[in-house]
Amino acid sequence: MEMVKLTINGNEIEVPAGTTILKAAEQMGIDIPTLCFLEELSSVGACRMCVVEVKGARALVASCAAAVAPGMEVQTHSPAVMEARKMILDLMVANHPLDCMTCDKMGDCKLADLCYEYGVKESIFKGEKHNYPVETSNPFIMRDMNKCILCGRCVRACAEITGQDTIDFINRGFDSKIAPFFDTELVDSDCVFCGQCVSVCPTGALVEKQMSGKGRRWELSKVRTTCPFCGTGCNFDLWVKDDQIVGVASNPDAPANGRALCVKGRFGWDFVHNENRITTPLIKKDGEFVEASWDEALNLIADSLKEIKEKNGPDSFAALSSARCTNEENYLVQKFTRAVMGTNNVDHCART
Amino acid sequence: MQNLNEVRGKYQQQYKEKIARPRIVVGLGTCGIAAGGDKVMAALKEQVAARGLDADIDFTSCIGMCYREPMVEIALPGLPAVIYGDIFPDKVEKLLEGHIVNKTPVLEWAAFQIPGDAAPYEGIEVMEQTSYYSKQVRSVTSRLGRTNPETIVDYMATGGYEGLEKALAMDRLDVIEEVKKSGLRGRGGGGFPTGVKWSFVYGAQGEKKYAVCNADEGDPGAFMDRSVLEGDPHAVLEGMAIAGFAIGADEGYIYCRAEYPLAIKRLNMAIAEAEAHGLLGDNILESGFSFRVKIKAGAGAFVCGEETALLNSIEGLRGMPRVRPPFPAHKGLFGLPTVLNNVETYANVPFIIRNGSDWYAGMGTEKSKGSKVFCLTGKVNNTGLMEVPMGITLRDIIFTIGGGIQEDKKFKAVQSGGPSGGCIPTEHLDTPIDYDSLGAIGSIMGSGGLVVMDEGTCMVDVAKFFLNFTQLESCGKCTPCREGTKRMLEILQRICDGEGEIEDLDTLERLCRVIKSSALCGLGQTCPNPIATTMRYFKDEYVAHIKDKRCPAGVCKALLQYTILEDKCTGCGVCLRACPSGAITGEKKKPHTIDIDLCIKCGACIQKCKFDAIVKK
Numbered sequence: 007m008e009m010v011k012l013t014i015n016g017n018e019i020e021v022p023a024g025t026t027i028l029k030a031a032e033q034m035g036i037d038i039p040t041l042c043f044l045e046e047l048s049s050v051g052a053c054r055m056c057v058v059e060v061k062g063a064r065a066l067v068a069s070c071a072a073a074v075a076p077g078m079e080v081q082t083h084s085p086a087v088m089e090a091r092k093m094i095l096d097l098m099v100a101n102h103p104l105d106c107m108t109c110d111k112m113g114d115c116k117l118a119d120l121c122y123e124y125g126v127k128e129s130i131f132k133g134e135k136h137n138y139p140v141e142t143s144n145p146f147i148m149r150d151m152n153k154c155i156l157c158g159r160c161v162r163a164c165a166e167i168t169g170q171d172t173i174d175f176i177n178r179g180f181d182s183k184i185a186p187f188f189d190t191e192l193v194d195s196d197c198v199f200c201g202q203c204v205s206v207c208p209t210g211a212l213v214e215k216q217m218s219g220k221g222r223r224w225e226l227s228k229v230r231t232t233c234p235f236c237g238t239g240c241n242f243d244l245w246v247k248d249d250q251i252v253g254v255a256s257n258p259d260a261p262a263n264g265r266a267l268c269v270k271g272r273f274g275w276d277f278v279h280n281e282n283r284i285t286t287p288l289i290k291k292d293g294e295f296v297e298a299s300w301d302e303a304l305n306l307i308a309d310s311l312k313e314i315k316e317k318n319g320p321d322s323f324a325a326l327s328s329a330r331c332t333n334e335e336n337y338l339v340q341k342f343t344r345a346v347m348g349t350n351n352v353d354h355c356a357r358t
Numbered sequence: 359m360q361n362l363n364e365v366r367g368k369y370q371q372q373y374k375e376k377i378a379r380p381r382i383v384v385g386l387g388t389c390g391i392a393a394g395g396d397k398v399m400a401a402l403k404e405q406v407a408a409r410g411l412d413a414d415i416d417f418t419s420c421i422g423m424c425y426r427e428p429m430v431e432i433a434l435p436g437l438p439a440v441i442y443g444d445i446f447p448d449k450v451e452k453l454l455e456g457h458i459v460n461k462t463p464v465l466e467w468a469a470f471q472i473p474g475d476a477a478p479y480e481g482i483e484v485m486e487q488t489s490y491y492s493k494q495v496r497s498v499t500s501r502l503g504r505t506n507p508e509t510i511v512d513y514m515a516t517g518g519y520e521g522l523e524k525a526l527a528m529d530r531l532d533v534i535e536e537v538k539k540s541g542l543r544g545r546g547g548g549g550f551p552t553g554v555k556w557s558f559v560y561g562a563q564g565e566k567k568y569a570v571c572n573a574d575e576g577d578p579g580a581f582m583d584r585s586v587l588e589g590d591p592h593a594v595l596e597g598m599a600i601a602g603f604a605i606g607a608d609e610g611y612i613y614c615r616a617e618y619p620l621a622i623k624r625l626n627m628a629i630a631e632a633e634a635h636g637l638l639g640d641n642i643l644e645s646g647f648s649f650r651v652k653i654k655a656g657a658g659a660f661v662c663g664e665e666t667a668l669l670n671s672i673e674g675l676r677g678m679p680r681v682r683p684p685f686p687a688h689k690g691l692f693g694l695p696t697v698l699n700n701v702e703t704y705a706n707v708p709f710i711i712r713n714g715s716d717w718y719a720g721m722g723t724e725k726s727k728g729s730k731v732f733c734l735t736g737k738v739n740n741t742g743l744m745e746v747p748m749g750i751t752l753r754d755i756i757f758t759i760g761g762g763i764q765e766d767k768k769f770k771a772v773q774s775g776g777p778s779g780g781c782i783p784t785e786h787l788d789t790p791i792d793y794d795s796l797g798a799i800g801s802i803m804g805s806g807g808l809v810v811m812d813e814g815t816c817m818v819d820v821a822k823f824f825l826n827f828t829q830l831e832s833c834g835k836c837t838p839c840r841e842g843t844k845r846m847l848e849i850l851q852r853i854c855d856g857e858g859e860i861e862d863l864d865t866l867e868r869l870c871r872v873i874k875s876s877a878l879c880g881l882g883q884t885c886p887n888p889i890a891t892t893m894r895y896f897k898d899e900y901v902a903h904i905k906d907k908r909c910p911a912g913v914c915k916a917l918l919q920y921t922i923l924e925d926k927c928t929g930c931g932v933c934l935r936a937c938p939s940g941a942i943t944g945e946k947k948k949p950h951t952i953d954i955d956l957c958i959k960c961g962a963c964i965q966k967c968k969f970d971a972i973v974k975k
Contacts (some may be wrong), residue, residue, distance in 0.1 A: 050682035052835045054876045066875045067884055071681040084450040090838075090876040095869065097841035130865060133848040175676060175834055178659070182834025214659060 012078035026291055027069035027080055038083050039091065039120050041208055042157035043070040046258060046265055047166055053157050054094050055120065060086045066090055074292075092124050098155045100129035101136060101180075109153070111210035113223035117155060134180070144193040145205055146215055146273045151183055154211035160184060160203035167266050172197045191298035203274040205256040205265055217245065217253040217274065228255060233271040237332045238262060240271050251275055315347060360643045362523055364411030364696075365635065366514050373515030378380035380413040380458065383405070383431040385503060387420035387588045388620050390579070393427035394446060401447035402430070402454070411458050419589030422492060424735075424742040426469050429503075432457045438473035441503075488738055489761060491843060493754050495721060495729045497707045499745040502589035507624050510631040513592040519637055525600045526645040533604040534560060537707065539715035541727030545661075546572055546700030547775060547804040548880070549726075549793040552707075555697060558687035559605040562695035567607035569598050570672070572700040573614035573621070574656050574663040577776025578827065579735040580807030583701035585743050586731070587614065587621035590705060591628035595651060596703030600636060600711055602649040605697050609650055613668050616655040627652055660777075660831035665698045666877050667833065678833045681877035688758030700805065702731055726792030730803070735771075736810035737764045746791070753787040758809055764830060768813040770897070775804020777824040777831075778884035780891030781817060800891045802884065817896040817912035818903055822850040828881065830874035838873040839882030845869065846889060854914040858904040866893065908975075915959045917975045924949040925973035931962035933972060 008023040011246035014031050017320045021030045026049070031038050042053035051068030066087060081087065098117060106112050121127070135335075141149040150323035161184060165171045172195050176185045186195030204212045211237060211327070228243040241260030245253040253271045256265040287303035298306075314322055325343040327336050340352045384390065384399045402415055413432075420431045423667045427441025430453070434441035445453060451469065456464040463471075468482040470491070485491050505512035514520070525533050538553025559567060571594060575583040587594060598610045614622055629651055632638040640648045659677045661667045666680035669691050670671065690696025706728065706832045710718045719727045726748040736740050739761035746755060752772060756762070763769050771781040780801030782789070789795050793803050813819065829843040846869050849862050870886035870893075876882045893900060898903050902908045909917040922933070922942075929948040934942045934950060941957040944950030951971075952963070 049681070050835070051878060051928050052837075054836050054838055054878065065877075068681055068878070086875060089868070090872045093842075093872040094837045094876065097837055097845065100845060101841060131845045131848070133845055155837070156840065158835070175678065178661075178834055179829045179832040179840065182832075182840055279389070 010074045010076050010078075012074050012076065012080065014080045015082055017205045021074055023073070025074050026059055027060075027067070027072050027074055027078075031058075031069065032082070038069050038082050039123065040070055040221060041116055041155065042159060043118070044159055044162075044206055045205070047159060047162040050158060050162070053155070055091055057090055058082045058233050059087050080210050088124075092126060095124055095126040096129050096131070099126055100131040100133065102155070103135070103150075103152050104128070109210040110148075110218050111153075111207075111223070116208035116211060138183075141191050142215065143191050144197075144199065144215075146269065147192060148213050148215045148218060149192065150211055152211075153183075153209045155209055156182055156183060156184065157208060158184070159206040159208065160212060161269060163202040163206045163265075167202045167264075168198070168200050170196070170198055170200070173203065194304075195228070195252035199269040199273065200267060201269070203265075204254075205272075214253045214273070220252040221247045226252060230257065233267070233273065234330070235268075235270045236330050237336070238356060239332060242266055242267060242271065244275070251278055259286045284340055302324055311347065321351060323347045324353070327352070327354045329354070329356040359526060359645045360636070361520060361848050362514070362643070366519075369511045369515045372511050375564055376414070376416070377433070378435050380434050381416055381432070382413050382458070383416045383418050383433075384480055385419065385421040385427065385429040385431075386417040387502075387585060389420055389424055389585075390427050390429065390619070391620070395428040398428045398430060398450065401450040405450055409454070411454060413454075413458050416506055416705075418503050418505060419501075419507045420585040422499070422743045424471060425740050429469065431503075432463075433878075434458075434461060436476055438471040438476050438478055439481075440471045440479065441469050441485075442467045445468040445846075448670035448851070454461075473720050477684060483551065489758050490742070493746060493750060493758055494744050495747050496745060497709050497718075497721075497729050498593070498702060499589070499731060499743070500586060500587065501593070502743070505557075506588050507591060508627055510628070511636060513590070517712060518592050518708070519596055521711035522596050522599050522603075522637065523643065525603055526643060526647060530560065530604050530606070533600065533711065535865065536715045537710060538605070539602070540710045540718040540945045541704055541715075541722070542703065542710060542718065543726065543793060544699060545702035545706070545805065546775075547802060549803060552699060552703055555687060555699070556605050558685070559695045559697040561608075562688045564695040566609070566694050567602075568604055568691040568696040568700045569607045569610040569692060570669070570686075570696055571600040571610065571612040571704055572663060572668055572698055573612050573618070575615065575701070575805060575880055576660040576663050576808045576831075577778075577805055578734060579773075579809045580776060580805055581733050581828060582731040582743065582806045584618050584621055585733075586701050586705050587618065588624055591624045592632065592706040592793065593622070593708055594625070594701055595628055595632055595638065597644070597699075598651060599649045601697055601699065601704065603606060603647050604697075604814070607697070608648045610652070611672055611691065612651060612653045613662070613672060614653060615662075616657060618625060622655060623702075626807065659833070660827075661833045661879075661881050664881050668698070668723045669696065676833075678835045679881070681878060714938055723790060724796055726803075730791065730806060732808050734760050734808050734810065737767065737812040737815075738739075738762065738810045739764055745931055748792050749790045751788050752782065752792055752808075755791070755808065756787070760810065763810070763812050769810070769818065770813050770815055771811045771820075771892075773801075773809040773811070773820070773824075773888070774807070775802040775884075775887075776807045776879065777827045778802060778887055778955070779807075780802045780887045781811070781820060781895065783895040785895075800894060801887065803807075804912075814911055814913070816854075816909050816911035817892040818853055818909075819911075819913050821892045822847065822854060822888045824887070825850060825934070828885040832882070832885075832950060833879075836876075836878035836882060838877045839879075839885060842869050842873045842877075843885055846873075846886070850889070853900065853903045853963050855916040856903065856907045856914075860901075860904055862904065863893065863897075863900060868905075912974050918959050919954055920952050920957055920959065920961075920972060920974050921962065922950050922952055923971050923973060926969050928969055928971070930968070932966045932968070936962045936966040938962060942950050 009020050010023045011020045038056050040056045049071040051071035056069045057066035059081040060067045136152045138151040226245045226247050230248050233240040240263040243255040243257050244251050258265045289298040304332045327339040343352045386395050430445045431441045465481045470485045470488045471482045472485050534556045542552045543549040583877045654672050656662050662671045662677040664679045667677040671677040722728050729745050731745045770785050773781050786799050796803050825847045829847050832839045834840045837841045852858050857929050870890045929947040939958045
């Protein structure tokens, strides 16, 4: 592999060609702030928080998108860089509601973290702020475009992870905004409510509606789980408070799905705490369902199947399996049907 | 390889016969049409036919002198061509009577004459001796106003496609070398050496390559590219084909703004003619080189003049700049190596190949070779299109070619390079025009727009105007440009409204610095230039607005106060009747007064007062 030597803050480092300045600095333990950058998405260098000074360059360079070059001399925290970062944060804050006390993202907001780090308390600018109505018309996603910093992560997540291309930038200048076609509400667009956009939003512009008001982020713990909805086996974290699920967080390290989830996995967990949910086997006795133990229930099934096979022959039995089962479970269903019941009457809901 | 000798010979003969006839030529660029050239054309046709005059009627493109449009040229066989200015339909009869029937030019309307080999007429200035043209050169604009842009006959009869023919017989690297040696730099404003750019694309790996022409001219007051496209469309196509051959591209795109319908029409005609002559398309002149050109009409975004936003737009994406590197030379249109040049750059290429790099490098300065087309607009007497050698001074352009400031007012500043450029004050009027000198005084060459301002212009107001433009046209992608321009505009608005604070100047300076250094694309990085330069050269005006609550130029309405001078007012009552807000009171024949609380500062009273008794300050 071709290696490139450069210096960052006066220290030499050698990294593979094609590495970005951001990644090279990370290897040296230097933290360059980012907002629009996200590992799984393409790098667009839009927010400009990650700018660094490169000797000989005409302007500051977005380290998230610029590759290292031999002999490059980089300063990640020079006075010019610090001034630019502070000003950029100031400009974002100037057009931000600053209602952090009631914001559901408080405690998990990248904009707030960076303002804390760079000491941006309030903006020096007194001027117009956006005053968009907050969109609450769908059951899953709350969109408050007043809090949007236009980093474009949601646009890229929609295009690059989901492949849906539902949202993009509209208008120009100060009126730039992220929206579906013709600035409709999500519910009127071709949005599939996978919520990838929510999972990448660094501010409170996009939040899970179900989580709103259910607890501050620092009160929540994360519990890793596998989605029960289908056989894909998506992994994610549950946001949990007082043993109650309040929401779902993507886990970018999930082996099967990465950050991607569908509407069911991300938003369809409310059955867990539903009072009508069946939590033990039920056996019908005298026309009434009666709670039973697992042993009791499995024995009843085994005895009944044995009886059917003996009385009416193996072909009187058929198994229909579900796409909500894993591959392994589906394998077992057909194995059981063929080897134990002795019939080829096997089918699956996802076959056609 | 096939040569063009036969067809060229035929067209030269046709052209010779055309100009040997008595002829009347109307300037029908968009500029001429806007001034009423099409109506003049109709009147000429009607009267020539009705009177049975022996004269052909033809049209050409922009003749250059915007301030004299509509313009008409009349030439009789063997006699000088006379170019008339301000010819409206009501003048047609006298013009025909004089010049065609009586063979006597109408001196009072003549702008200049081109004698050719003939003896000049008395009493009409010869083109090269007029103050407008004496400092100009005519290379890339040489066909403008001289040939009919809608026929390949005129183009080929005047040396057209000789450059392509010559290039196709050369080694590709030699073509690039020739362009390098000419010293041609990008005429879109960046000034990157064209030959060097071509060599990058030549060396780039890609299954296919593109040559793209940036015709998305969007600076306020700039119309160089439109004039070239409308006046010499084949030159742009020929330049692109030469570039395509040199870099190994078989396809080209012209990204032309949709607001230039005539340019698009003439380009389409030119493409069709070139294809019919085998000069575009497959296996051009049997050389084995194929090149096709498509036109993509822009949808009206200023930022699409930025090269990567332009490429996105051609691809059907939103016009937003891409982060660079990778540069278009390596990853351009559809991810493939692409050379991007603007209209004027491409139009120069056929001349360079045909006449040789030494000829081109003979014009201009050491680091900025050749000529540059400018559009002079604003408060000058002679507005128009001009081509000048690099290195000419702003003073020559504004005071010799431009004929000085309107109404004998004082020159204050000139804005070069549009909203990305800077305001250049009097003390820099002798700056030679080249990429580096303009950069050194805080402005840029830009694509060639020059907007002249006189003493009646408020520089804070000018900065506000340009910031309003860039704010509206910011693509919204990067924070410094999107948010920063908005805050700069708000601060400028406050200063103009008399609500500025002295700390605002420091904030503006910091914003200028940060946006310049941290914005994503060229539009963002240069958008503070109008503020930075006006603050550098006219800081006292900013201070006057803030500290004294006064607009020295008398422009910013909120800071103006209208008063009636007691000793001059005759009490005629005209102002009282003109005032729409009832702010003026007074008895007849006694001095009137203005109630400043009621005054809406519309200026109606000043316009009506015959005694100069009302002042604003």
